[in-house]
Each structure stands twice: as structure tokens, then as C-alpha cells.
Amino acid sequence: MPQLEVDSIHTSYGLSQVLFGISLKVEPGEIVSLIGRNGVGKTTTMRSIIGLTPASSGKIIFEGRDITNLPTFKISRMGLGFVPEERRIFPQLTVWENLDIARRPAVNGDGWDEERVFTLFPDLKDIQGRAGGVLSGGQQQMLTIARSLMNNPRILLLDEPSEGLAPKVVEDLRAQVKLLKESGLSIVLAEQNLNFVLYLSDYCHILEKGEIKFSGKPQELRAQPEVLEQYLTL
Secondary structure (H helix, E strand, O other): OOOEEEEEEEEEEOOEEEEEEEEEEEOOOOEEEEEOOOOOOHHHHHHHHHOOOOOOEEEEEEOOEEOOOOOHHHHHHHOEEEEOOOOOOOOOOEHHHHHHHOOOOOOOOOOOOHHHHHHHOHHHHHOOOOEHHHOOHHHHHHHHHHHHHOOOOOEEEEEOOOOOOOHHHHHHHHHHHHHHHHOOOEEEEEEOOHHHHHHHOOEEEEEEOOEEEEEEOHHHHHOOHHHHHHHOOO
């Protein structure tokens, strides 16, 4: 049974429909990616899964439970973490305080705490007393992910994690996301950076105008340059 299954969801903002029958599955320990240009529905898909923009039809099943109409705080407590593109840290709080405020014990007692987070993101350990608002973009992205991990999610939704970051920071972040996968964490990744996606993903979906136009493994996508040209070239 998939850990997460999105079954033909349709989502609207008021009278404007954005998603048209999006379906995807995430098996335990997989990274499944949503790829596409800006405005194609990647973020809305994430927001629908986590309950911030509920789907108007279709189903979202997490570990056998229907979460389609649940409020976001209940979905989060069930084990889904969301890292938004906007990096919504608390700017007046220190790095350590941002982490501490998100702390939630793991169900099995062997989860994420400061020590484990600082092992994954050693740069944060050195600046744990610094206010979040003065951090660089890369440091804020690390902190946003680290704060989500302190909730001990079983699936992490990562929305455009490489957006606006310097190439070296993107390279470091890619390695850290790979370590998360190797730890057994399942990830749904929304991203425009194709190299970032193809390096990490087990399965890819290309979105265009709120619909999935291609689904396949990274090697299948690499073998179809015409698909890349049609849906991903600016």
C-alpha cells in the first residue's frame, strides 16, 4: 500500500480552478517530484495535500487514512511536514528557538532532535544563537527544513527548496536531501531545477496548466528530450 496516495484531486481558488485531476503515489522511502514552470500547479498540489487549500473533489489517503477534508494541524500531527517556498521562519527568534518551538516527540522514540538536526546541517549549530531574520537565504532554507524535521514527519513536502539559492548552496542542499532519503524519510518535492530533481527522484510528474502531462522515472524522462523541450524549456 502506498504511504501517500493522491487520487484525482481538483482544487480551486474561489471561482478559478487550478488543479484538474492530479493523481500520484508515494511509496515508503521514495522521493516523488512535481516538475514544471511557475504557475502550473505544483505549490497548489502541495497545499492541497497538507490541507491549506483543500481539494474540492478527489481523495488524499495517508497511510490508509482519508485526510482529504482534515484541517492542516491534524494532518501535520499525523506525520506530514510542509516546507513552503517562502521559508516562513520566525525572524525574531534564534535558530535554536525556531527549532525548539517545533519540537514534537517521535512516535517510536527514535526521531529528530537538535543533535540530529545539527548533524545534518552543521552550519546551523554554529549560529544557533543568531536571530532567524539575519540569516542568509541558504541558512534560512536549512532552518526551515530543520524546523519541519523537529516535528518528526514521516513524509516531508518540499516546495521549491533550491529557489533563489547560490549554486554551491544548492549543491549542499541536494546532498542533505539525499541524506534525508537515505534515512528512510519519504519526500514529495516540487522543483524547477531539473538537475536537482533528476539526481534525487525515484519518480517524476511534469505539470502543465494544472494537469499531469508526463509521469515516469528519471531515466525515462532523460530519454525523452522532446518532453523536456515542450514542458520545461522557458
